Amino acid sequence: DVKVTQSSRYLVKRTGEKVFLECVQDMDHENMFWYRQDPGLGLRLIYFSYDVKMKEKGDIPEGYSVSREKKERFSLILESASTNQTSMYLCASSSITILDQETQYFGPGTRLLVL
Amino acid sequence: AQSVAQPEDQVNVAEGNPLTVKCTYSVSGNPYLFWYVQYPNRGLQFLLKYITGDNLVKGSYGFEAEFNKSQTSFHLKKPSALVSDSALYFCAVGTGNQFYFGTGTSLTVIP
Numbered sequence: 047d048v049k050v051t052q053s054s055r056y057l058v059k060r061t062g063e064k065v066f067l068e069c070v071q072d073m074d075h076e077n078m079f080w081y082r083q084d085p086g087l088g089l090r091l092i093y094f095s096y097d098v099k100m101k102e103k104g105d106i107p108e109g110y111s112v113s114r115e116k117k118e119r120f121s122l123i124l125e126s127a128s129t130n131q132t133s134m135y136l137c138a139s140s141s142i143t144i145l146d147q148e149t150q151y152f153g154p155g156t157r158l159l160v161l
Numbered sequence: 162a163q164s165v166a167q168p169e170d171q172v173n174v175a176e177g178n179p180l181t182v183k184c185t186y187s188v189s190g191n192p193y194l195f196w197y198v199q200y201p202n203r204g205l206q207f208l209l210k211y212i213t214g215d216n217l218v219k220g221s222y223g224f225e226a227e228f229n230k231s232q233t234s235f236h237l238k239k240p241s242a243l244v245s246d247s248a249l250y251f252c253a254v255g256t257g258n259q260f261y262f263g264t265g266t267s268l269t270v271i272p
Contacts, residue, residue: 089251089260091260152204155204
């Protein structure tokens with residue numbers, strides 16, 4: 047089974063803090079994604095990565111950055127946390143192989159509260 | 162522009178009755194269509210997908226979905242709902258390596 051893990055289930059941070067959210071997948075997937083989930087808005091893509099050291103902006107990248115130094119790990123960084131970044135953050139990964147193409151596998155999510 | 166619409170925020174159905182969760186899409190080219198389920202405080206779980214072939218796709222937990230190209234729809238169905246099916250359901254469309262999600266439909270199955 048594909049496993050995607052996220053470093054924290056719940057986080058509480060203060061405004062202005064730098065926040066790191068870590069995501070690790072164990073299936074050698076090429077693609078990794080960070081989403082945030084808010085009621086009534088569904089999932090919105092923050093950043094994604096096709097390969098190591100490669101990143102692409104999604105729909106809402108402002109206030110976030112990412113790092114992918116190793117294939118299995120994709121980190122989301124909130125440079126200076128703000129209260130409007132309180133949300134559920136979901137990491138996902140997917141393969142480029144034809145059999146499993148396009149299917150994204152999700153981690154359990156990190157619920158972040160910024161005070 | 163690619164988009165996915167789930168017209169119902171909330172669906173209630175009695176246990177044992179058939180259920181339908183609606184999804185329509187707008188995408189250029191041939192779509193890859195997905196359904197995911199999310200239980201409280203959990204990530205999204207893959208249910209089923211349509212890539213090509215038979216328009217009726219069968220997935221996990223007895224769910225199925227029908228791809229209708231003329232109506233650009235991909236409704237999720239189950240013949241007999243269980244209380245344990247109560248969850249948040251997301252439709253998604255994939256193009257290339259990007260996904261576009263609907264806003265989700267909360268399904269409540271009433272005992």
